[in-house]
Amino acid sequence: MQLEAYKIADHNQKALEAHQRKLSYWTDEIANAEPIIQKLIDFQIAIPSWALGTGGTRFGRFPGGGEPRSLEEKIADVGLLHALNQSSGAISLHIPWDIPTDGEAIKSLAASFGLRFDAMNSNTFQDQPNQEHSYKFGSLQHVDRAVRQQAIDHNIDVIKHGVALGSNSLTVWLSDGSCFPGQLNFRKAFERTQESLQEIYTALPDDWKVFVEYKAFEPNFYSMTVGDWGSSLLFATKLGPKAYTLVDLGHHLPNANIEQIVSLLLMEGKLGGFHFNDSKYGDDDLTVGSIRPYQLFLIFNELIEGMDAKGMNHATDLGWMIDASHNVKDPLEDLLQSVEAIQLAYAQALLVDRSALEEARDANDVVRAQEILQEAYRTDVRPLVAEARRRAGGALHPLALFRQLNIRQQLIGERGLKTIATGL
Ligand code: AFD
Ligand code: MN
Ligand code: MN
Numbered sequence: 001m002q003l004e005a006y007k008i009a010d011h012n013q014k015a016l017e018a019h020q021r022k023l024s025y026w027t028d029e030i031a032n033a034e035p036i037i038q039k040l041i042d043f044q045i046a047i048p049s050w051a052l053g054t055g056g057t058r059f060g061r062f063p064g065g066g067e068p069r070s071l072e073e074k075i076a077d078v079g080l081l082h083a084l085n086q087s088s089g090a091i092s093l094h095i096p097w098d099i100p101t102d103g104e105a106i107k108s109l110a111a112s113f114g115l116r117f118d119a120m121n122s123n124t125f126q127d128q129p130n131q132e133h134s135y136k137f138g139s140l141q142h143v144d145r146a147v148r149q150q151a152i153d154h155n156i157d158v159i160k161h162g163v164a165l166g167s168n169s170l171t172v173w174l175s176d177g178s179c180f181p182g183q184l185n186f187r188k189a190f191e192r193t194q195e196s197l198q199e200i201y202t203a204l205p206d207d208w209k210v211f212v213e214y215k216a217f218e219p220n221f222y223s224m225t226v227g228d229w230g231s232s233l234l235f236a237t238k239l240g241p242k243a244y245t246l247v248d249l250g251h252h253l254p255n256a257n258i259e260q261i262v263s264l265l266l267m268e269g270k271l272g273g274f275h276f277n278d279s280k281y282g283d284d285d286l287t288v289g290s291i292r293p294y295q296l297f298l299i300f301n302e303l304i305e306g307m308d309a310k311g312m313n314h315a316t317d318l319g320w321m322i323d324a325s326h327n328v329k330d331p332l333e334d335l336l337q338s339v340e341a342i343q344l345a346y347a348q349a350l351l352v353d354r355s356a357l358e359e360a361r362d363a364n365d366v367v368r369a370q371e372i373l374q375e376a377y378r379t380d381v382r383p384l385v386a387e388a389r390r391r392a393g394g395a396l397h398p399l400a401l402f403r404q405l406n407i408r409q410q411l412i413g414e415r416g417l418k419t420i421a422t423g424l
Pocket of ligand 3: 250251283323
């Protein structure tokens with residue numbers, strides 16, 4: 001379904017007075033409100049095609065109805081999100097869950113919603129029907145050359161799909177590793193993986209990047225071959241200048257200092273992409289900002305500091321993507337919440353008084369340094385984010401409008417109650 005612009009305009013009209021009251025307070029308080037609003041308008045977050053349906057746990061799956069049944073319907077869902085918030089102008093596809101049979105048609109359908117294609121994702125962590133070799137014991141690391149070749153060919157195929165869609169990056173997440181001590185020769189597994197990645201790297205077009213995503217555990221529980229940022233960085237460095245590390249917030253061991261990891265990867269010029277989500281225990285894939293919003297702010301604080309130090313463009317020089325799953329929420333509502341949480345953290349981090357912070361650091365004034373960060377974090381930037389949305393043509397309150405317009409009911413009407421989207 002298409003969301004007509006007049007519905008957003010009506011909604012904004014009704015909410016305008018209250019919004020302007022809140023906004024004027026903050027624009028008076030915040031000296032650089034205008035450039036922050038502009039940065040927020042420019043900042044786009046890619047929606048993963050696999051997060052538009054209700055996710056399952058290994059215990060069950062409880063679909064809420066109206067889930068997209070095809071790639072076209074997934075694109076329409078992201079189009080809806082983008083119409084509401086004007087900040088989700090990209091989609092990240094997972095192959096083979098979402099094979100575009102007609103690249104041109106899919107590309108123009110996406111363009112009709114103002115969407116472009118962000119990183120393409122390969123899948124060598126599941127066996128597909130009629131697949132010749134199994135990935136039970138890994139893919140790019142496998143002891144059998146034929147299995148490795150199948151996984152390499154798949155990644156090259158994903159690049160081809162991406163080229164047809166105008167994407168310019170590939171994310172490789174491997175479930176490769178071992179479940180028990182003794183199962184794997186770590187060094188040989190690394191070397192085989194490196195060799196396989198090198199073949200994929202060779203097939204990358206000149207203007208493409210490859211993101212090597214790491215994950216500490218699961219589905220392998222003793223070792224993961226790309227288990228941490230160190231091994232990812234090692235792979236990326238060995239591969240060459242088109243290879244980067246991708247940080248997924250849920251892929252660390254408990255209490256890891258992710259903001260420090262981000263800072264060092266940026267220093268090395270090797271941070272390429274980001275998967276946002278939140279977690280309490282493991283790779284929980286929860287709504288961004290639902291558990292540890294302060295950590296998210298601290299991460300953005302390092303992102304901005306590190307990107308500015310290198311003269312990078314916040315909006316375009318890293319791949320910003322959500323990677324989440326929703327067991328008990330409406331996926332579209334959840335994604336609206338996630339995008340907003342990302343924008344809030346970004347806006348708060350933009351508020352940090354960086355020269356004062358450096359002064360405090362140079363004077364070893366720990367208290368002052370903490371105050372400066374928390375001053376920014378405790379500022380209510382919601383009106384700024386809403387204003388950025390309004391100026392871009394989105395809704396002041398996307399979630400409220402989504403509910404008011406009964407969008408989920410309409411989708412159920414169109415698609416039916418018992419539909420299941422492809423994905424995990
Ligand atoms: C995994 C990783 C990776 C992968 C996704 C698949 O986060 O990004 O593509 O889930 O659903 O845990
Ligand atoms: Mn991920
Ligand atoms: Mn994950």
